[in-house]
Amino acid sequence: xxEKIYKKEIRITIIFTVLLLLTGHSASIxxxxxxxxxxxxxxxxxxxxxxILLGWFGIxxxxxxxxxxxxxxxxxxxxxxxxxxxETDTSTExxxx
Amino acid sequence: MPAEYALNNVWIGxxxxxxxxxxxxxxxxxxxxxxxSDEDFYAAGFSIGPVTNGLGMAATWAxxxxxxxxxxxxxxxxxxxxxxxxQWAISIPLLTLLYGTSLRRMKAFTPASFIRQRYGKPxxxxxxxxxxxxxxxxxxxxxVGLGQAFExxxxxxxxxxxxxxxLATVGFITIGGMYGATYNAAFQMVVMTIAMIVPxxxxxxxxxxxxxxxxxxxxxxxxxxxxxxxxTFFDMKYDFRWYFALIPAFTLGPVALPHLAxxxxxxxxxxSARWAVVWFALFLGLLFSGTYVVxxxxxxxxxxxxxxxxxxxxTILILNVFYNPTLVAAFVMGGAxxxxxxxxxGNLMAIAGLVGSDLLGIIAPNMESAKKMKWGYAALGLGxxxxxxxxxxxxxxxVTSILWAFGLLATTATPAILLGVWWKEANKLxxxxxxxxxxxIFIVISPHVLPSICVGxxxxxALGMSGGMVTIPLSFAMFIILSIAFNRMPALKAYAPTxxxxxxxxxxxxxxxxxxxxxxxxxxxxxIISAVCVAVFxxxxxxx
Numbered sequence: 001x002x003e004k005i006y007k008k009e010i011r012i013t014i015i016f017t018v019l020l021l022l023t024g025h026s027a028s029i030x031x032x033x034x035x036x037x038x039x040x041x042x043x044x045x046x047x048x049x050x051x052i053l054l055g056w057f058g059i060x061x062x063x064x065x066x067x068x069x070x071x072x073x074x075x076x077x078x079x080x081x082x083x084x085x086x087e088t089d090t091s092t093e094x095x096x097x
Numbered sequence: 098m099p100a101e102y103a104l105n106n107v108w109i110g111x112x113x114x115x116x117x118x119x120x121x122x123x124x125x126x127x128x129x130x131x132x133x134s135d136e137d138f139y140a141a142g143f144s145i146g147p148v149t150n151g152l153g154m155a156a157t158w159a160x161x162x163x164x165x166x167x168x169x170x171x172x173x174x175x176x177x178x179x180x181x182x183x184q185w186a187i188s189i190p191l192l193t194l195l196y197g198t199s200l201r202r203m204k205a206f207t208p209a210s211f212i213r214q215r216y217g218k219p220x221x222x223x224x225x226x227x228x229x230x231x232x233x234x235x236x237x238x239x240x241v242g243l244g245q246a247f248e249x250x251x252x253x254x255x256x257x258x259x260x261x262x263x264l265a266t267v268g269f270i271t272i273g274g275m276y277g278a279t280y281n282a283a284f285q286m287v288v289m290t291i292a293m294i295v296p297x298x299x300x301x302x303x304x305x306x307x308x309x310x311x312x313x314x315x316x317x318x319x320x321x322x323x324x325x326x327x328x329t330f331f332d333m334k335y336d337f338r339w340y341f342a343l344i345p346a347f348t349l350g351p352v353a354l355p356h357l358a359x360x361x362x363x364x365x366x367x368x369s370a371r372w373a374v375v376w377f378a379l380f381l382g383l384l385f386s387g388t389y390v391v392x393x394x395x396x397x398x399x400x401x402x403x404x405x406x407x408x409x410x411x412t413i414l415i416l417n418v419f420y421n422p423t424l425v426a427a428f429v430m431g432g433a434x435x436x437x438x439x440x441x442x443g444n445l446m447a448i449a450g451l452v453g454s455d456l457l458g459i460i461a462p463n464m465e466s467a468k469k470m471k472w473g474y475a476a477l478g479l480g481x482x483x484x485x486x487x488x489x490x491x492x493x494x495x496v497t498s499i500l501w502a503f504g505l506l507a508t509t510a511t512p513a514i515l516l517g518v519w520w521k522e523a524n525k526l527x528x529x530x531x532x533x534x535x536x537x538i539f540i541v542i543s544p545h546v547l548p549s550i551c552v553g554x555x556x557x558x559a560l561g562m563s564g565g566m567v568t569i570p571l572s573f574a575m576f577i578i579l580s581i582a583f584n585r586m587p588a589l590k591a592y593a594p595t596x597x598x599x600x601x602x603x604x605x606x607x608x609x610x611x612x613x614x615x616x617x618x619x620x621x622x623x624x625i626i627s628a629v630c631v632a633v634f635x636x637x638x639x640x641x
Contacts, residue, residue: 002608003389006616009606016194024187024348027180028340033331042562043317045331052389053316055183056382063190063378067371070198074367074607 005073005080012073016066023058027051104430106423110250111607113427117435118265124281125273126370135466136197138274138473139206139450141363145279150369151376153279153439154189154360154535156286158351158381161242161437163388164293164501169409171392172593173398174556177339178388181209186381188351189360193374195352196518197361201370205362207355207447208514209455210249215517216525216599218459223529227509227536228355229480232451234502235354236444236484241498242410243437244488250430251416259488262434267481270442271474278442279363285435286380290436292432293387293413300394300420304401313386315586319397320520326400338566339557340641350503353510355451356443393414441484445477497559501543504561508568509536512576520580521618526592527579539564553641566637570630577627581620 024030030036030047037047132138137168145153147522160327170178175508189197200211209228213221240263247258270278297312301319302324307313323330333340351357364370395412399405413433417426453473457464509532516523542552553563583589601611 002611002613006613015369017191019193020187021344021348022191022432024184025340025344025442027183028337028343030279031335031337031340037333040317040320042314045320048179048331049314049317049331051183052386056378056386059186059190060375060378060382063371063375066190066194067368069582070194070371071368073349077607081607081611084609084611 001080005077008073008076012069016062016069019062019065020059023054023062026054026058104250104252104259104418104423104426107194107251110430111162112435113424113431114247114250116433118269120170120284121269121281121438123274124284125269125277125289127280128273128277131276132274135206135245135454135470136204137276138470140204140276141279143204143366145147145363145369145373146365147369148374148376149279149283150360150364151570152283152286152380153363154357154373155380155384156185156282156289156436156439157356157360158185158377158435158440159286159289159384160440160499161239161246161433163384164433164436165242165245165410165414166238166290166497166499168392168412169390171389172395172406172409172412173470175327175334175392175396176381177334179348180333180340180390181343182227182385184195184348185351186378186385187348188354189357189377190374191348191368192215192352192354192358193361193370195609196514197358198370199368199518199607200358201362201364201614202605202607203601204429205245205451206359206454207362208290208353208358208453209355210458212513212517213458215523215598216513216528220513220525220528221455221459223532224510224513225455227505227532228353229448229451229569231502231506232355232444232448232478232512233487235356236441236480236564237487238497238499239437239441239444239560240484240488243434244443245410246414246430246433246437247406249411250427256489259485262437263481263485263488266438267445267478269438270445272482273360275363275446275466278446281361281385282439282442282596285439286384286442286553288435289432290380291386292429292435293391295419296421296425296429297390297394299392299425300416301418304394304397312390313383316390316393319393321399323393323397326447327396328576330396338636339562342562342566342637344555345507345569346504346560347507349511349569350505350507350565353506353514354503355445355541356440356447358449359443376618400439413451422509426636441481444484444532446481448480449477501545501559504543504565504569505536505539508532508539508572511569512547512573516576516580516623518602518605520577520622520623521574521594521614521616522580522620524583524589524592524594525588527576527583530577530579531572535568535575538571539568542567552638557641563637564641567634568591570633570637574627574630574634577623577630581623594596 039046042050121194209225212224243262247262248255281391298309302309306319391413417429544551544558557563584593
């Protein structure tokens with residue numbers, strides 16, 4: 001079980017790191033693929049407004065997903081730690097709500 | 098600056114500043130009554146809820162540059178600087194994800210508290226010294242902006258403005274400690290958001306936009322006129338390397354900023370810290386989008402009216418003086434001042450924590466908590482004084498010193514924190530060598546110290562982007578490779594991670610008593626990361 005939790009922690013961290021980098025640096029994608037620099041949204045060039053929207057609502061959405069997933073993961077970790085020997089380390093805050 | 102852009106009634110500006118400072122001092126005073134221990138002073142008793150903390154994070158991060166320097170650079174660089182600015186918003190989420198909540202579990206006051214537990218005393222002294230230098234550079238940028246805002250408000254010489262602003266600021270931060278800094282920052286975020294957004298509605302209406310009702314996103318109808326007047330405004334202008342360089346130089350730097358990390362540490366729990374980040378993203382996105390519209394409006398103003406904004410740092414103030422009543426313009430300046438104060442508050446609290454908690458924890462480990470707190474107060478005051486003194490002769494753009502400092506931080510401290518949290522092989526001696534060597538190289542190859550030795554040219558070099566693209570990957574690669582080598586040399590056994598060092602890593606990830614040697618301990622992925630870093634390092638060395 002602990003191997004599964006460990007892999008999950010690494011997976012969650014990598015996925016959300018990549019998502020945050022993509023939302024924060026989406027302008028790079030328009031530079032890398034200039035063909036995407038076409039069209040408008042709300043009157044703005046797409047390569048201008050999309051990075052702004054992703055840099056605001058996109059990041060907020062990723063943070064919301066990250067909070068839900070990571071907080072649930074903490075519960076799983078806390079459940080696992082409870083199954084260990086009774087001298088559970090009280091310095092961690094896994095059980096804090 | 099042309100006289101037509103000065104506030105035409107100094108007393109209104111003075112009244113606005115007095116009201117704001119009275120509120121800040123009141124919040125500081127009432128907060129100080131809660132401060133009874135070093136946990137209260139440095140971390141607000143680990144008790145701040147998610148909304149207040151989200152506001153505080155956003156305010157601490159937003160800084161006076163959001164009102165002044167950023168808009169100046171959008172005026173000069175146009176849209177590429179908007180892209181540069183957008184990516185700051187991922188700093189605190191990344192920080193929280195990659196190490197903030199882990200360090201929150203150990204109830205750290207600053208990231209250096211972790212460095213001390215993980216790497217020991219000599220490494221901590223190296224990192225703390227870098228961090229203090231960077232925090233002073235950061236506070237310097239804010240002081241310069243405060244001086245400019247006071248200069249514009251009261252028409253006093255810049256040097257006098259700096260002294261008055263500096264003393265008033267350090268005063269209320271010293272009174273309140275982290276409780277005061279946090280509650281004040283939350284209030285300041287509300288003030289600065291209103292000051293940024295609402296007056297812009299009136300300005301956009303005067304400019305003829307139908308989207309005046311929501312300035313941050315509804316100015317699309319001004320785009321055809323903008324393209325007609327400045328055809329290159331929306332051009333990406335630079336090649337892919339310019340945008341890629343933002344990641345090492347600017348994304349990875351703020352990840353290690355102690356005053357941002359401390360906002361995560363003040364949370365009432367690990368889960369609360371994560372919720373605070375959601376609020377942070379929403380609040381900061383609103384303010385930042387307001388900044389982009391001011392940058393747009395500044396360009397539009399110069400293109401359509403033919404007027405020249407000589408001091409680009411003062412664009413938002415000039416637009417408000419030009420289009421809005423004096424009272425509104427004074428309030429905007431108050432918002433700008435609030436932005437500067439919230440960040441200086443965070444900067445000085447971080448300096449206090451680094452000196453009062455981290456350095457004294459090493460030099461005088463048995464010192465009483467109350468005495469350490471007094472040293473923390475002294476460090477806070479001295480940090481503020483240093484920033485004031487340096488602000489007398491500031492760099493041309495006030496953001497320059499801040500952005501340069503981010504590159505230095507990413508070079509010297511980010512690898513130590515990230516690898517320390519995620520990799521048991523991270524070696525103490527390798528940290529000291531890579532941090533010092535790469536930090537010195539960053540200083541040497543930036544144009545500020547030895548202009549003849551420089552990687553890159555022009556603004557990318559001045560901002561630390563080209564230097565960072567060289568030294569940050571070099572620092573990661575050097576740290577990883579030296580760690581692997583040193584850990585296998587019997588002569589350097591004293592520097593290898595001990596069992597206790599490794600146990601810290603499992604514990605802060607939440608594993609409790611379950612220690613597993615193989616966890617966070619591979620070398621395959623670190624070597625792959627090193628190879629990628631070397632490739633980026635070589636790419637950064639190519640002429641640009």
